[in-house]
Amino acid sequence: MDPTLDEFKSLVDRSLDRYLPKESAWPERVHAAMRYSIFAGGKRIRPLLCLAAAHAAGGATGRERALSFACAVELIHTFSLIHDDLPSMDDDDLRRGRPTCHKAFDEATAILAGDALQTLAFEIIATDAGGVDRPALVLEALTVLARACGTAGLIGGQMDDLKYEGIPATPQDLERIHRTKTGALIVATVVGGGLLAGGPPDRITALRAFAEPIGLAFQIVDDILDVEGDAAALGKTAGKDAAHDKPTYTSLFGLDGARRMAGECATRAHATLVEAGLTDSWLDAIADWVISRHN
Numbered sequence: 001m002d003p004t005l006d007e008f009k010s011l012v013d014r015s016l017d018r019y020l021p022k023e024s025a026w027p028e029r030v031h032a033a034m035r036y037s038i039f040a041g042g043k044r045i046r047p048l049l050c051l052a053a054a055h056a057a058g059g060a061t062g063r064e065r066a067l068s069f070a071c072a073v074e075l076i077h078t079f080s081l082i083h084d085d086l087p088s089m090d091d092d093d094l095r096r097g098r099p100t101c102h103k104a105f106d107e108a109t110a111i112l113a114g115d116a117l118q119t120l121a122f123e124i125i126a127t128d129a130g131g132v133d134r135p136a137l138v139l140e141a142l143t144v145l146a147r148a149c150g151t152a153g154l155i156g157g158q159m160d161d162l163k164y165e166g167i168p169a170t171p172q173d174l175e176r177i178h179r180t181k182t183g184a185l186i187v188a189t190v191v192g193g194g195l196l197a198g199g200p201p202d203r204i205t206a207l208r209a210f211a212e213p214i215g216l217a218f219q220i221v222d223d224i225l226d227v228e229g230d231a232a233a234l235g236k237t238a239g240k241d242a243a244h245d246k247p248t249y250t251s252l253f254g255l256d257g258a259r260r261m262a263g264e265c266a267t268r269a270h271a272t273l274v275e276a277g278l279t280d281s282w283l284d285a286i287a288d289w290v291i292s293r294h295n
């Protein structure tokens, strides 16, 4: 029988535990901070998307080959949350239902823990992804991920996210922020999983076409939850976007407009799965979760 998404999540958690240095190993404090943030209760949507994409591209063997990449993406995602919460960025006290890394430890430790998660991510892909017989695929997946993290992806998106506080943004500006700050890593997750699983080029193209609207929808739903959710359910401070006067899909289009746009993205993503014959994959179930989630 095929594993469930909960079983995927347990597999990812066990693998992350294996990849992360022990707290008792030097430098203990950085390792403790890395583990504190990784095991704080994230939803693991990105690694699950990666494994689902790998399965769609290469079945159970594909999934095994993409496991280290799935974990690497979660390391990078957690790194980006630690740095996003720093006083010089979004200055937040609560993340994944716990004090943020710099509150639980200190700012220098949080910066180093984030840096260490990022470098570990690239190390585990380089040493443990795709099988030693397939270095070209590993290189391609590494390139996709590094680009998604760089100035054309998360760093560029984060820079604009900070820049547009209190400044009006056009719908085009906002879409660029969302696509880079959040969408880029989701696209890289799905494409990298498909590549390492050995998927043929037309399947990788279909996976990308699925991931792009899902990445955008993910951040639109995040904007909606920031308005509608409460800190207890979200595990992070609610109402931050309005407090920081940030442009969001809800501030530009209203709650109903944002909901409609997230729904349109989901419809587009579903249509690509239909076209590629992938409707019985886990991708569809995760896409539904992205849209209907409450945290």
Ligand code: GRG
Binding pocket: 041, 042, 043, 044, 045, 076, 077, 079, 080, 081, 083, 084, 096, 149, 150, 154, 155, 158, 181, 182, 218, 219, 222, 295
């Ligand atoms: C170089 C990777 C890199 C980053 C540096 C700090 C930074 C630049 C970027 C921050 C980008 C950021 C925080 C985007 C928000 C993405 C988002 C919607 C996060 C919430 O994701 P969930 O809901 O969280 O999946 P959990 O806690 O469940 O994992």
